[in-house]
Amino acid sequence: MASVYVSRKAFLSNCIHFHHQNRSFLPLYQKPTQLSFSSSSSIGFGTTSIGVERKERSSIEKQQLLSIWKAQLPELRGFALLWSWLVKEEDIDVVWVPGSFEIGIVAEKLGKSGKYHAVVCIGAVVRGDTTHYDAVANSAASGVLSAGLKSGVPCIFGVLTCEDMEQAINRAGGKSGNKGAEAALTAIEMASLFEHYLK
Ligand SMILES: Nc1c(NC[C@H](O)[C@H](O)[C@H](O)CO)[nH]c(=O)[nH]c1=O
Numbered sequence: 001m002a003s004v005y006v007s008r009k010a011f012l013s014n015c016i017h018f019h020h021q022n023r024s025f026l027p028l029y030q031k032p033t034q035l036s037f038s039s040s041s042s043i044g045f046g047t048t049s050i051g052v053e054r055k056e057r058s059s060i061e062k063q064q065l066l067s068i069w070k071a072q073l074p075e076l077r078g079f080a081l082l083w084s085w086l087v088k089e090e091d092i093d094v095v096w097v098p099g100s101f102e103i104g105i106v107a108e109k110l111g112k113s114g115k116y117h118a119v120v121c122i123g124a125v126v127r128g129d130t131t132h133y134d135a136v137a138n139s140a141a142s143g144v145l146s147a148g149l150k151s152g153v154p155c156i157f158g159v160l161t162c163e164d165m166e167q168a169i170n171r172a173g174g175k176s177g178n179k180g181a182e183a184a185l186t187a188i189e190m191a192s193l194f195e196h197y198l199k
């Protein structure tokens with residue numbers, strides 16, 4: 001289930017990444033029948049968990065899953081999409097950092113460790129009274145971009161940049177979706193692309 005919480009941690013940020021243990025990423029759009037589905041992800045503002053594993057399915061089950069996938073793909077948003085993926089908590093490491101400004105350097109280090117398929121960077125920057133917001137938001141964005149470019153590992157930008165807390169809450173599993181979940185989905189897509197086509 002999605003869980004949204006707003007505490008001081010919600011202002012901070014974290015990085016979520018994939019462990020090598022489960023290297024068999026699938027080409028998402030080529031062989032969707034091979035994907036395994038279950039409803040066991042845990043998505044929140046501060047934590048997003050996702051994994052992919054290869055599993056054999058009966059052909060009927062594969063067909064059903066494929067039709068559900070095709071029918072729902074355009075409609076699904078945020079965690080609902082992630083929810084349909086098998087999640088293995090043990091394949092995910094979560095690292096908390098003090099604030100969004102610090103995400104880039106940590107993401108780069110994690111990417112360069114060679115242990116991860118992708119790094120999902122999640123945080124929220126909420127505008128205050130001064131221009132500090134712009135500095136933190138821009139640094140977070142360029143830091144994540146740079147981490148991906150320097151490490152060669154997909155680093156996904158899931159940092160909210162909001163005018164107020166209401167905007168942040170709405171995007172953390174509220175009425176404007178779950179941007180953390182979308183970021184995790186992007187990570188799967190990028191990990192799959194790297195694993196199958198860009199090696
Ligand atoms: N105000 C927000 C911050 N501020 C902290 C900075 O990110 C950074 O940790 C500090 O400047 C020390 O380098 N961080 C957020 O993620 N969101 C904010 O709204």
Ligand SMILES: CC(=O)[C@@H](O)COP(=O)(O)O
Nearest residue numbers: 126128129130131132133
């Ligand atoms: C985005 C921020 O860092 C924010 O907390 C700064 O607040 P302020 O501009 O009121 O100092």
